[in-house]
Amino acid sequence: MIPFDFEYYRPQSITNAADIFQTLEESGKNPVFYAGGTEIISMARMSSITTGAVIDVKEIPELKAMEFNGDDLVIGAGVTLTQIHEANLFPLLAQACARVADHTIQNKITLGGNLCGTIIYREAVLPLLLTNAYLVIASVKNARRVPINEVFSKRMQLNRGELLVQVHIPRNYVSCPYVHVKRTKEDKIHYPLLTVCALLTDNQVRAAFSGLVNFPFRSVEMEEALNDINLTLEQRVEQALNKLPAAVPDNLEGSAGYRTFILKHLLTSIVNELETGNVTNS
Numbered sequence: 001m002i003p004f005d006f007e008y009y010r011p012q013s014i015t016n017a018a019d020i021f022q023t024l025e026e027s028g029k030n031p032v033f034y035a036g037g038t039e040i041i042s043m044a045r046m047s048s049i050t051t052g053a054v055i056d057v058k059e060i061p062e063l064k065a066m067e068f069n070g071d072d073l074v075i076g077a078g079v080t081l082t083q084i085h086e087a088n089l090f091p092l093l094a095q096a097c098a099r100v101a102d103h104t105i106q107n108k109i110t111l112g113g114n115l116c117g118t119i120i121y122r123e124a125v126l127p128l129l130l131t132n133a134y135l136v137i138a139s140v141k142n143a144r145r146v147p148i149n150e151v152f153s154k155r156m157q158l159n160r161g162e163l164l165v166q167v168h169i170p171r172n173y174v175s176c177p178y179v180h181v182k183r184t185k186e187d188k189i190h191y192p193l194l195t196v197c198a199l200l201t202d203n204q205v206r207a208a209f210s211g212l213v214n215f216p217f218r219s220v221e222m223e224e225a226l227n228d229i230n231l232t233l234e235q236r237v238e239q240a241l242n243k244l245p246a247a248v249p250d251n252l253e254g255s256a257g258y259r260t261f262i263l264k265h266l267l268t269s270i271v272n273e274l275e276t277g278n279v280t281n282s
Ligand SMILES: Cc1cc2nc3c(=O)[nH]c(=O)nc-3n(C[C@H](O)[C@H](O)[C@H](O)COP(=O)(O)OP(=O)(O)OC[C@H]3O[C@@H](n4cnc5c(N)ncnc54)[C@H](O)[C@@H]3O)c2cc1C
Pocket: 032, 033, 034, 035, 036, 037, 038, 039, 040, 041, 042, 057, 077, 078, 099, 100, 101, 102, 105, 108, 109, 110, 111, 112, 113, 114, 115, 116, 117, 118, 119, 121, 122, 123, 124, 162, 163, 164, 165, 190, 191, 192
């Protein structure tokens, strides 16, 4: 049961959503944008959040888009993980979405919710970090198109009242050779002990990680080490491990040593697979 009353709004346009947000904010209702609702409902039931109003953004046409437009693949923030997986327009993203939660919840979770939510894993962001994607973000003041690396740093850095509208992925990345690997503590369906998304572009390996530290990340320093052809593969991986952006946590899900052991072996096989063209995904 949700232990508080709240108002429900379902705007049909971005402008309408932004205006409703501002009006509710000014009247002290502490509104939240509502997409799949899986996180909002779970947290409201546990009294981890309270709100006087939710603004359901799923019916806004721009948030439902999923199509190639010019040089970009455009995916609306309200598109569900199931829809992304089934359309398979960007196979690496499709595979990452198919391994978040289970089938029932994938039908509800949206791309925007996964990126903007508070649960730290945000696995759907990994392929986007590798592709120089752009995000379209709207507020009552304006709409802006920003490179993902400027607005996603550990988490989405949105200002209050800003709505993630769309993700634009340059078309040339969607067919790059890629590897997606998710390792969990026990069951296949679980939060990641370690998820790695990697792709090969211009003979360079790019890689992004979730579960390894307390935020998802892509590290240019790690990639420089992995692509240093003056070193052996073993040395490249060792150098990359020395450039992790934060300490690997020790917790009940796995010790730091175990996570690092898995990472070392995965990186070795991923780089080898991408460079030899012998890719197997798991
Ligand atoms: C059972 C379960 C298992 C899960 N397993 C995984 C997993 O394995 N890997 C993983 O990465 N994640 C996992 N998650 C996390 C899940 O992806 C997030 O909770 C995600 O937020 C849910 O998306 P949603 O569309 O339901 O978001 P909602 O619950 O609707 O919203 C979540 C947050 O995002 C904000 N938001 C939503 N859309 C927008 C938008 N367009 N613009 C601005 N803000 C927005 C909302 O205001 C809210 O703060 C799991 C969640 C559950 C409940």
